[in-house]
Structure formats: C-alpha cells, structure tokens
Amino acid sequence: MKATLPETASSFRAGVSRRDALRFLGLAGAAAWISPTLARAAAPAAATLAGAQPGYYRFKIGELEALAVNDGAFAMPPADSPFGIGEPREKIAATLTDALMPTDLVRLPFNVLLVRLGAELVMIDAGCGPAFGPAGGRLVGHLAAAGVAPEQVTGIIISHMHGDHFGGLLDAQGEVVFKNASVFIHRTEHAHWTTKGDENVQKYLNAFKGRWQLVAGGEKLLGGLEIAEAFGHTPGHIMVGIHSGGESLLHFVDVVHHHVLSFAHPEWVMKFDEQSDVAIATRKRVLDRCAADRARVFGAHMPFPALGRVRRAGEAFEYLVEPWVSA
C-alpha cells in the first residue's frame, strides 16, 4: 500500500508528520492542501527555464536517417517584410490575423537538412555562418549537440547563392568549415553568379574554385538524392527530392518563405525572388504538385523542424505541420 502513495505524500511523510502539521495549523482536514507546500521545502531551488532552444530533430525518410538542424531565425515587422511587394502593406498583417498569427513580427527560421546515405553525410545548404550576425550561425553548435562534427559532412548541396544558404561554408576568419565536403550547385546558378559580379558571392565561389560539382535537374546523387529545378527565386534555384524504401521527402527550399503568407498568397511578389514572374509560376506549380501528391516536404524557412505537407485552399494553399514525434 505504501508503495503506491504519490510522491508528494511520501515526501511529506519523510519530513513532517501529518499530526505535527495539523497541530501546527490547528486544522483538521487541511492536509490535502498543506502537504505539497511542506514537501517543496526540501526540494532544491527550481532550475531556470531560460536559455537557448534545442536546435535539431531526428527523423527518417524510409530507411534513411535524417536530421533537421536550425541555424537561427530572422524576424521583422510585417510592413518591413519581403512579402506582398506592391500590395497594400496592411494586407500582410490581415493575412496573418486570418491565420490566428501574431502581427508584431514575421519570423523566418533558417533550417538545414542533413541526410545519411551509407558512408555519406550530405547537407542541403550550409546556413548563414557569420553572414546574418546573431540571427543565424547556430548550425555548427546544433550539429555538435546532435553528435555531428563538421569534418564528418561529406557533401553539401547549395540550393542557391543567397547568404542564408551558403554563408556557413566559411567561418568568421574566412576558413572552410566543412573541410571534407564536396560542394554541389546547379550549373545555371554557378554561371549566373560567376558573371554577376557580386563581391560577397564571388568570395565564396572562389573559396571552392575547382571544387564545385555542377549539377542539373533530374540528376541523381549518391543513390537517393534527386535534383529538381525550381527557378525564379534565383536563376538556378534547386529543390532536392530524397527517396528511400517507398517514402519520399521534397526539400522545397525557397520556393516558399513563410508558412502562412507564401501559401495564402502564392501570387504575391517576394522581394528576394530575383525573377519574380518565374518564381510565382514556380511556386504555384510546386505547391499544386505537392498538394496533389500529398507530398511530405521540408522547407528552409518553415517552422522548425520544418516538416509538413501542403493542402489546397480554394485558389491558394495551406501548410500543415507534421507532428513532432519523440522516437
């Protein structure tokens, strides 16, 4: 009988006897509410709940082990956000309100996907590195927390040459972070930035001069990764399909940027889409296909751990979050 007593009751018994407590209070029948208080007196002070978030999530794609890794997040007021350029600014907050979202800040996480294919450990994108200040650059720390050292990464597919996707290739001193990784990029993306004359992008392209492996749509890498063209955000922006044991995941990268705004208004001009019309057509095409296929998706800027699905909602779409599972 004693073994079945709840914790608070046994602590209570260990410290102060029920009769003592009742005598102290001059009360009978008050034990039910005084016992937890007395039990707490013996407990160590509560630990703080403040601090950094955990930044990785393990999951599987068929037989493959995968890791979603958060690199930080970017936040801005709706009116300053890159969404709905040319639309009345209040439409952005109204769309958030419709989705029961706060309207003080639009938050865009930075997420990286890591997949193990036998001896290969392949990352899709490299996070911000030092490029976004304290908003980003948590990738290496979060990989370490998951037991992955940068030297163990054997391949990095750079989806496109924007700083939040390639910035983590070099550290603050300009040193290569993932020293044993081959780097892949779409040939059109590489050609575009090689001729564009953007000094910062050029620095990163030069750091891997002669090492870039140029890929194209439909190519399959390492037996389980399929390159899919999704141009417009940049001229050579790619998605990556991962297939194993009858299951698939589509990493749709920057086809969409916000889990409410990009889905409710795929037709909106997004400031960072370099070829706006092409990007809008791509967004509609990819979301339509994801909805029809009930595809499992991963997004560079979706709510962490960035796994979900897409559903049609009239002329627009909805993003549905995949539930977190503990094992």
Ligand SMILES: [Zn+2]
């Ligand atoms: Zn991005």
